[in-house]
Amino acid sequence: MRLLPDKIFDEKQVIALDKTRTKIARRQTANFYKLFPFTTSQSDSIKGALNEWENEFGTFARRISQEELATKSFNTEHVMERLLDQTETNPGNEDEVHAFYTDLVVKSNGGLNVTHPSMYKYIQGNSATKRKLGTYLADLTYQALDANELDEVRAIFETTEHETLLDKMIVKLLPKLKDRKFEKEYALQSAQSMKLLSEDLTYLSKHPQYFLKEANSLMKYYLHFVVSQTTIKINGFEMSKWDHPTNLFYTLSPETTVTSRRKTINSGMSLLSSASENLFAHELTLAQLSCNTNNKTLNDSKSRIMTYDELFNEFNELTFEAQNQFLEDVDAQSMRILQYSGLNQDLKKSETFNEAVKQLFSTMKTTTPEAAQKRYGDQVKNIANSQFTKRRGRLGYVLSLNQEMLILLSAVSCKEDRITFVELLDRLRQRGVNFDNESATAFLLMLEKINVIDKKSDSGEAQYVKPIL
Numbered sequence: 001m002r003l004l005p006d007k008i009f010d011e012k013q014v015i016a017l018d019k020t021r022t023k024i025a026r027r028q029t030a031n032f033y034k035l036f037p038f039t040t041s042q043s044d045s046i047k048g049a050l051n052e053w054e055n056e057f058g059t060f061a062r063r064i065s066q067e068e069l070a071t072k073s074f075n076t077e078h079v080m081e082r083l084l085d086q087t088e089t090n091p092g093n094e095d096e097v098h099a100f101y102t103d104l105v106v107k108s109n110g111g112l113n114v115t116h117p118s119m120y121k122y123i124q125g126n127s128a129t130k131r132k133l134g135t136y137l138a139d140l141t142y143q144a145l146d147a148n149e150l151d152e153v154r155a156i157f158e159t160t161e162h163e164t165l166l167d168k169m170i171v172k173l174l175p176k177l178k179d180r181k182f183e184k185e186y187a188l189q190s191a192q193s194m195k196l197l198s199e200d201l202t203y204l205s206k207h208p209q210y211f212l213k214e215a216n217s218l219m220k221y222y223l224h225f226v227v228s229q230t231t232i233k234i235n236g237f238e239m240s241k242w243d244h245p246t247n248l249f250y251t252l253s254p255e256t257t258v259t260s261r262r263k264t265i266n267s268g269m270s271l272l273s274s275a276s277e278n279l280f281a282h283e284l285t286l287a288q289l290s291c292n293t294n295n296k297t298l299n300d301s302k303s304r305i306m307t308y309d310e311l312f313n314e315f316n317e318l319t320f321e322a323q324n325q326f327l328e329d330v331d332a333q334s335m336r337i338l339q340y341s342g343l344n345q346d347l348k349k350s351e352t353f354n355e356a357v358k359q360l361f362s363t364m365k366t367t368t369p370e371a372a373q374k375r376y377g378d379q380v381k382n383i384a385n386s387q388f389t390k391r392r393g394r395l396g397y398v399l400s401l402n403q404e405m406l407i408l409l410s411a412v413s414c415k416e417d418r419i420t421f422v423e424l425l426d427r428l429r430q431r432g433v434n435f436d437n438e439s440a441t442a443f444l445l446m447l448e449k450i451n452v453i454d455k456k457s458d459s460g461e462a463q464y465v466k467p468i469l
Contacts, residue, residue: 059134
């Protein structure tokens with residue numbers, strides 16, 4: 001396995017030098033599928049997209065269904081007019097019927113009010129930059145699922161003979177969608193989280209009213225889940241294991257006391273924040289390392305960025321001589337980057353994979369503008385802070401879930417099963433949520449208050465959680 005630096009370190013495509021032709025002013029990885037839906041731009045619209053999340057869900061629905069609107073937008077007033085034309089009214093009641101349909105069909109901002117999942121395909125934002133989070137989730141889901149699983153998710157956004165007459169009327173009046181095969185923009189690193197998303201979304205769709213109320217929150221949680229896990233895994237270099245989530249500890253929002261000794265302090269938001277600071281440098285480092293002779297995707301129009309553990313496994317298959325050659329290649333790439341940056345810095349000869357990779361990472365971090373790295377990594381925190389943290393005085397922001405989110409995650413974790421409380425905690429752990437003893441106790445009390453705990457069982461004092469929906 002040899003490194004091919006010219007594949008990525010092409011001055012015209014990858015770096016922009018300042019006027020002195022020495023200092024690197026910008027970097028990109030345009031030849032690769034993206035790892036995250038972020039940019040280093042000051043005008044990145046992640047916060048705006050999070051605040052207009054229904055638009056992102058609309059993008060997800062269209063890309064999963066492989067459909068798009070034939071026109072850029074449509075007029076809800078046109079739908080209203082056609083609805084009124086098909087409705088018989090008594091003379092003098094026209095205004096009341098119009099007001100009824102308006103409340104039902106049109107939101108306060110003039111957009112379409114979703115009363116059936118199929119209508120999500122007609123929700124779209126005003127700017128393409130505000131649709132990348134939905135694109136990201138759709139791309140990963142599309143790659144993670146097999147054909148049958150994809151059909152189940154697509155069925156969520158279709159109408160059937162079981163829909164209400166009014167829903168059928170409204171959907172029939174909406175513009176026709178046209179088929180479109182979307183090009184992949186993001187590469188999947190681990191299928192586990194996306195498979196869980198499809199299971200949970202499909203289950204939620206069996207409860208239509210709850211789906212309309214909570215599907216947006218579920219999707220936003222899974223965005224946080226996959227982004228936070230990918231961030232932490234990458235920051236662990238080759239030691240990270242992608243087949244199960246790293247433990248991130250949450251508190252419950254109603255908890256009154258959270259001390260610095262709690263697990264959520266060191267293994268929660270602080271862990272995520274510190275990992276996010278390295279995110280852009282990691283992505284650049286992995287792009288460099290992925291330009292190797294064993295990466296079969298390099299001849300494609302876009303290549304897949306390999307993870308550190310994948311690279312390490314390939315490295316371990318090499319002969320002793322080939323390993324030494326790869327280490328020399330990586331060290332030479334570090335030196336080349338320093339020279340491009342105009343830095344006169346000594347490098348040591350690497351003896352192990354970890355030494356070579358960390359030296360290259362350090363080089364990328366040193367030579368990449370700090371402001372760009374910060375803006376990129378801050379998006380991870382922006383997603384977490386949108387709904388999944390709570391400020392705890394001098395401790396700062398702590399990962400935290402409110403009661404509505406806990407009930408939602410518990411409902412999709414239990415589904416139709418009657419399971420023990422311990423099993424529920426395990427299913428939540430699979431979805432990235434961990435509690436220490438204090439939070440687990442608070443969580444149990446919350447479930448008892450909403451009457452979903454059943455202590456009557458053949459196993460004595462075992463506590464069972466009843467299906468919530």
